[in-house]
Amino acid sequence: MTDKRESGTQRSMGRPRDERADRAILDATLKLMAENGAHDLRMDDVAGRAGVGKATIYRRYRSKDELITAAVAGLVSEIAIPDTGWTRADLLALMRSAVGVYRGSVEAAVMPSLVEAMSRDAELARLVREGFLARRRAALRVVLERGIERGDLRGDLDIELALDVLGGPLFYRLLVTGGPIDEQLADGVVELILRGFAPKTKSSKSKQETR
Amino acid sequence: MTDKRESGTQRSMGRPRDERADRAILDATLKLMAENGAHDLRMDDVAGRAGVGKATIYRRYRSKDELITAAVAGLVSEIAIPDTGWTRADLLALMRSAVGVYRGSVEAAVMPSLVEAMSRDAELARLVREGFLARRRAALRVVLERGIERGDLRGDLDIELALDVLGGPLFYRLLVTGGPIDEQLADGVVELILRGFAPKTKSSKSKQETR
DNA sequence: TTCTAACGAGACTAGCTGGTTTCGAAAGTG
DNA sequence: CACTTTCGAAACCAGCTAGTCTCGTTAGAA
Numbered sequence: 316m317t318d319k320r321e322s323g324t325q326r327s328m329g330r331p332r333d334e335r336a337d338r339a340i341l342d343a344t345l346k347l348m349a350e351n352g353a354h355d356l357r358m359d360d361v362a363g364r365a366g367v368g369k370a371t372i373y374r375r376y377r378s379k380d381e382l383i384t385a386a387v388a389g390l391v392s393e394i395a396i397p398d399t400g401w402t403r404a405d406l407l408a409l410m411r412s413a414v415g416v417y418r419g420s421v422e423a424a425v426m427p428s429l430v431e432a433m434s435r436d437a438e439l440a441r442l443v444r445e446g447f448l449a450r451r452r453a454a455l456r457v458v459l460e461r462g463i464e465r466g467d468l469r470g471d472l473d474i475e476l477a478l479d480v481l482g483g484p485l486f487y488r489l490l491v492t493g494g495p496i497d498e499q500l501a502d503g504v505v506e507l508i509l510r511g512f513a514p515k516t517k518s519s520k521s522k523q524e525t526r
Numbered sequence: 527m528t529d530k531r532e533s534g535t536q537r538s539m540g541r542p543r544d545e546r547a548d549r550a551i552l553d554a555t556l557k558l559m560a561e562n563g564a565h566d567l568r569m570d571d572v573a574g575r576a577g578v579g580k581a582t583i584y585r586r587y588r589s590k591d592e593l594i595t596a597a598v599a600g601l602v603s604e605i606a607i608p609d610t611g612w613t614r615a616d617l618l619a620l621m622r623s624a625v626g627v628y629r630g631s632v633e634a635a636v637m638p639s640l641v642e643a644m645s646r647d648a649e650l651a652r653l654v655r656e657g658f659l660a661r662r663r664a665a666l667r668v669v670l671e672r673g674i675e676r677g678d679l680r681g682d683l684d685i686e687l688a689l690d691v692l693g694g695p696l697f698y699r700l701l702v703t704g705g706p707i708d709e710q711l712a713d714g715v716v717e718l719i720l721r722g723f724a725p726k727t728k729s730s731k732s733k734q735e736t737r
Numbered sequence: 738t739t740c741t742a743a744c745g746a747g748a749c750t751a752g753c754t755g756g757t758t759t760c761g762a763a764a765g766t767g
Numbered sequence: 768c769a770c771t772t773t774c775g776a777a778a779c780c781a782g783c784t785a786g787t788c789t790c791g792t793t794a795g796a797a
Contacts, residue, residue, distance in 0.1 A: 329772025330764040336774085352642060354565050358755065368775040369756085379755070427645035430701045431563060434638035444703065476695070476714040479705060483694030484687070486702055490641045492655065494690060503687040511722030540742025541794045547744085569785065579745040580786080590785070744793065753783090763774065 332374075339365040340372055344386040349424030353383055353432050387429065387442060390422060394450040402462035403509055409455055410481065410501035417489055418496045422447075427490055452478055469514040477508060543585075550576040551583055555597040560635030564594055564643050598640065599653060601633060605661040613673035614720055620666055621692065621712035628700055629707045633658075638701055663689055680725045688719055 343364035347356050358379060362369045376382040397408040417423045433440035455478055462468040481504055488494035554575035558567050569590060573580045587593040608619040628634045644651035666689055673679040692715055699705035 328766060328770075330774070331766095332773065333764095352565075352646060354563075354642075362775085366775085368773095368777085370758085370776090371774065373756075374773075427642045431565075431638045431642035434701075435563060440704065448702070473710070473714055475705065476711065476718075479695040479698050479703065479711075480691060480715065480718060482702075483696070483698035484690040485694070487690050487694035487697050490645075490701060491659070491693075491697055492690065493651065494686065499684070500687065500690075503684055504691065507687075507691060507718065507722040509722075510724075511718040513721075539740075539796065541744070542796095543743065544794090568783095573745090577745085579743095579747085581746090581788085582744065584786070585743075738797100740797085741795090742793100743795100744791105746790085747788100748790095749788080750786095752785095754780105755782090756780090758777100758779075760776085760778095761774105763772100765772085766770080767768100 333371075336365065336367050336371055337375070340367060340375065340382070341386050341389050344382055345389075345421050345425060348383070348386065348428055349421050352428035353425075354428065356383065358382075383432075384439065384442065387425075387439065388446055390425075390443075390447045392447060392450065394454045396454045396457050398461075402458065402465060402467040403505060405458040405461070406455070406481070406505045406508065407501065409451060409458065410505055411498060413451060413482070413485060414496055414498060414501045417485055423489060423496075426486075430490060452482070455481055466514060467509065468512045472512045477512060480504065480508060544582075547576065547578050547582055548586070551578060551586065551593070552597050552600050555593055556600075556632050556636060559594070559597065559639055560632050563639040564636075565639065567594065569593075594643075595650060595653065598636075598650065599657055601636075601654075601658045603658060603661065605665045607665045607668050609672075613669065613676060613678040614716060616669040616672070617666070617692070617716045617719065618712065620662060620669065621716055622709060624662060624693070624696060625707055625709060625712045628696055634700060637697075641701060663693070666692055677725060678720065679723045683723045688723060691715065691719060 340361065343361050344356065347360055347364060351357075351360075356379065358369055358372060361367075361382070362372055365372075372382065376385060394409075394412075397405045399405055399408070417426075429439075429443060433443055456474060459468060459472075459474055459477055463470050463472070484500060484504055485496060488496055488500070494500075551572065554572050555567065558571055558575065562568075567590065569580055569583060572578075572593070573583055576583075583593065587596060605620075605623075608616045610616055610619070628637075640650075640654060644654055667685060670679065670683075670685055670688055674681050674683070695711060695715055696707060699707055699711070705711075
């Protein structure tokens with residue numbers, strides 16, 4: 316799709332493409348996006364950092380936009396849905412993994428420039444949301460729903476709100492306040508969700524042991 | 527500071543500066559930043575939309591960066607600290623006003639591009655945080671602290687976390703998920719904070735009336 | 738009325754950059 | 768070996784824009 320070679324027409328003639336160049340190009344693109352922003356990405360710089368000629372890039376991607384899209388699309392990562400049997404532990408596992416990702420990774424460094432790009436390109440926004448934000452969100456949703464069934468969370472809770480409360484503060488610190496993204500954040504948010512969305516009870520213990 | 531005229535030397539000779547041009551320039555700058563992003567701001571466009579010659583801009587600001595900085599600095603707004611006597615009402619007032627601001631205003635439209643710029647310019651980041659985010663945050667902090675004294679909130683709560691939980695979901699939806707920024711969000715977050723950070727009690731009513 | 742500086746409009750330049758193309762070399766296939 | 772396609776490097780161009788400068792004009796102060 317991003318390739319000029321016609322699909323189906325498997326050419327076996329000529330020098331085959333260097334697959335290492337593929338990775339090198341995408342890696343260089345992501346790193347430069349993180350450093351200078353998607354907008355200040357220079358094709359010459361990508362070529363230089365990837366140790367590749369510009370023609371090698373344009374043979375794979377028709378334009379800069381296509382390159383950026385491909386690089387962003389490559390950010391997808393698998394998220395395993397934890398299932399320890401304890402709602403708190405499951406939530407903590409997901410949130411701590413999130414903290415790990417958004418503290419110091421390329422993904423974190425790219426986010427500010429990505430936010431700007433998303434606000435101006437609906438297609439890219441969809442790609443980012445569905446491509447690599449959706450996994451963790453889906454996992455959290457499953458854990459929350461299990462928490463409801465299990466009786467750890469109230470049945471009428473606004474799941475979308477809960478998801479945004481879990482993820483919002485992290486991104487808020489990453490993008491806006493510059494506050495610390497650490498375990499304390501993960502733990503605090505999880506604890507707040509468990510307490511604030513605890514099921515209605517007639518006599519609730521102050522420190523319930525959520526099973 | 528952003529003016530070429532030497533401070534102190536109050537010249538009263540010659541044609542005085544048109545003060546309407548000052549506003550027109552800053553307004554045009556903000557609107558164009560909202561539309562196209564800070565990076566794609568064209569000085570010609572600013573001049574055109576403001577109905578002003580480029581020289582008139584450069585007489586006030588040495589460079590595009592200085593213009594952008596000035597426009598952002600002009601975003602400050604006063605936030606009255608509500609004091610109804612009820613913690614819930616005070617929090618709701620602040621959060622609903624925030625919802626009003628970040629739904630459809632110029633400020634909201636500028637944020638994505640501002641986030642990107644902040645990530646690359648520490649001075650601008652400070653300006654934005656202290657200049658126009660700090661007001662509401664300070665007001666919320668006061669309300670939270672009063673809530674603690676009043677016994678509506680637990681004394682050992684992490685105030686920074688609470689502030690980020692109040693603001694985070696809103697910005698998360700604005701910048702990342704594209705979710706709705708409405709009263710339901712404000713109400714839900716406030717309710718969560720009140721429940722989740724409720725003081726430790728021996729017998730807590732499920733629907734406590736926080737006075 | 739004279740003087741000064743700001744005004745809107747727009748010409749100008751100096752620099753940068755995305756994209757295309759060309760080059761000789763290299764890497765495979767048959 | 769002949770053939771085809773990719774490779775890195777670099778030249779090239781067309782387009783765009785920040786910032787400066789020059790007009791003739793205009794608003795106030797002295």
